[in-house]
Amino acid sequence: xxxxxxxxxxxxxxxxxxxxxxxxxxxxxxxxxxxxxxxxxxxxxxxxxxxxxxxxxxxxxxxxxxxxxxxxxxxxxxxxxxxxxxxxxxxxxxxxxxxxxxxxxxxxxxxxxxxxxxxxxxx
Numbered sequence: 001x002x003x004x005x006x007x008x009x010x011x012x013x014x015x016x017x018x019x020x021x022x023x024x025x026x027x028x029x030x031x032x033x034x035x036x037x038x039x040x041x042x043x044x045x046x047x048x049x050x051x052x053x054x055x056x057x058x059x060x061x062x063x064x065x066x067x068x069x070x071x072x073x074x075x076x077x078x079x080x081x082x083x084x085x086x087x088x089x090x091x092x093x094x095x096x097x098x099x100x101x102x103x104x105x106x107x108x109x110x111x112x113x114x115x116x117x118x119x120x121x122x123x
Contacts, residue, residue: 002025009117033051038094068081068082093116
């Protein structure tokens with residue numbers, strides 16, 4: 001399993017932008033598809049976005065489509081770019097790695113997880 005570390009989470013006001021980073025311990029991070037999930041207090045963890053091994057596929061949850069972007073540098077980092085943030089985006093954000101070329105939309109598609117980074121959107 002690959003070790004993942006998320007960073008970039010902070011408290012922001014509605015309408016702000018934020019970029020989260022997911023950094024891997026391996027130089028072979030490029031062989032994995034990577035997904036971002038989030039979990040709000042009292043709610044189940046939900047899919048946010050993913051990027052396939054070669055970057056050809058980038059599905060997004062309907063709730064973030066048009067506001068969030070995902071990219072990777074093919075070294076060891078994947079980025080989640082978040083714009084027009086809303087209070088309902090408040091959650092702990094997790095990145096995860098999958099050996100499947102396209103990753104997937106479900107938690108069970110991923111084999112390695114980070115510890116999470118807190119994003120709070122509040123006025």
